[in-house]
Amino acid sequence: MKRLIIAIDGPSGAGKGTIARTVAERLRYRHVDTGAMYRAVAWKALHDRIAVDDEPAVGALAQRSNIELDAGRVLIDRHDVTKEIRTPEIDKAASSVARMPRVREALVSRQRRMAEGGGIVMEGRDIGTVVFPTADVKIYLDASADERARRRMNDPAHSGGQAGQAAVAASIEARDRSDTTRTASPLTMAADAVLIDTTGLPIPQVVDRVMALVNERVQRSS
Numbered sequence: 001m002k003r004l005i006i007a008i009d010g011p012s013g014a015g016k017g018t019i020a021r022t023v024a025e026r027l028r029y030r031h032v033d034t035g036a037m038y039r040a041v042a043w044k045a046l047h048d049r050i051a052v053d054d055e056p057a058v059g060a061l062a063q064r065s066n067i068e069l070d071a072g073r074v075l076i077d078r079h080d081v082t083k084e085i086r087t088p089e090i091d092k093a094a095s096s097v098a099r100m101p102r103v104r105e106a107l108v109s110r111q112r113r114m115a116e117g118g119g120i121v122m123e124g125r126d127i128g129t130v131v132f133p134t135a136d137v138k139i140y141l142d143a144s145a146d147e148r149a150r151r152r153m154n155d156p157a158h159s160g161g162q163a164g165q166a167a168v169a170a171s172i173e174a175r176d177r178s179d180t181t182r183t184a185s186p187l188t189m190a191a192d193a194v195l196i197d198t199t200g201l202p203i204p205q206v207v208d209r210v211m212a213l214v215n216e217r218v219q220r221s222s
């Protein structure tokens with residue numbers, strides 16, 4: 001059976017992580033969280049005391065660093081940063097390095113290599129538009145701003161969050177603005193993506209919708 005490339009895009013807190021992971025498990029595909037790659041580059045820049053607005057330096061760092069994504073762990077140059085990249089400080093720094101064309105070029109070419117042979121569920125902001133414009137299935141997940149802030153606050157993987165819902169909502173809004181208005185690969189829905197609004201929808205229902213789209217695609221190609 002053809003091993004597909006499944007692209008899942010959308011803003012923070014729309015449910016991409018949970019949905020992409022579950023769909024990948026069901027299909028026995030690889031799951032790749034590209035946001036973790038931008039976060040790892042931001043972490044390494046802070047760690048090496050490189051200014052996160054110094055594009056040539058951060059671009060070179062993205063180019064030379066080795067990023068491994070394996071079974072939910074994130075490593076950069078052998079350093080396990082799985083937990084350390086989920087903090088408000090890295091939220092901000094990652095959003096800043098993600099604006100840089102040089103960083104994006106370095107990461108996008110690796111993302112394309114990861115998908116050779118298909119069998120991958122990749123989540124991010126530009127997967128269906130830039131990384132894989134010809135992906136077999138393209139999903140755009142969204143949810144109301146309130147619901148996304150609530151989910152982020154209750155996300156146990158996201159530490160450092162003593163902030164109230166209003167502060168979390170403000171931080172998500174600032175990142176959404178940066179992600180959607182930047183010049184390099186802004187967050188936007190691909191013309192041929194299927195929009196799923198996950199506000200108030202239980203996870204299994206969203207997974208079922210995605211699986212139905214995947215099955216339709218498999219049937220069309222067989």
Ligand code: DC
Pocket residue numbers: 012034035036038039091094095096098123124125126127175179
């Ligand atoms: O999904 P996330 O919050 O972990 O992503 C971290 C940052 O990286 C966020 O500002 C969006 C950006 N990003 C991106 O620009 N392109 C991607 N494919 C994935 C994430």
